[in-house]
Amino acid sequence: xxxxxxxxxxxxxxxxxxxxxxxxxxxxxxxxxxxxxxxxxxxxxxxxxxxxxxxxxxxxxxxx
Numbered sequence: 001x002x003x004x005x006x007x008x009x010x011x012x013x014x015x016x017x018x019x020x021x022x023x024x025x026x027x028x029x030x031x032x033x034x035x036x037x038x039x040x041x042x043x044x045x046x047x048x049x050x051x052x053x054x055x056x057x058x059x060x061x062x063x064x
Contacts, residue, residue: 003046003059009036017049017057029055030063 003009003017016028031051038047046058 001062003062004042004044006036006038006041006043006047008062009033009047009049009059011035014063015049015051015059016061016063017051017055018046018060019055019057022057028060029057031055033059 001008003015011033013033015033016030018026018028031053033049034052035050036047037049037056046060048056048058050056
C-alpha cells in the first residue's frame, strides 16, 4: 500500500519513508509513525510524517 492517503496512516503503524536528502536515490527508511505532518487528505508524493526516531519523511510504503 502506498502512502498517498492520510486516512490510511495512523500514529503507531510501521512505514517506510523517503527523507528529503534521499529523494534522488530513493533510499527508504523504516520506522513507526509518531505524528502526521501533512494536513491535506491526500498528497501525490506521500503523506509527510515524523517517525518515533525523529526522522521526517514522506510515506512510500505502509507495512503490515
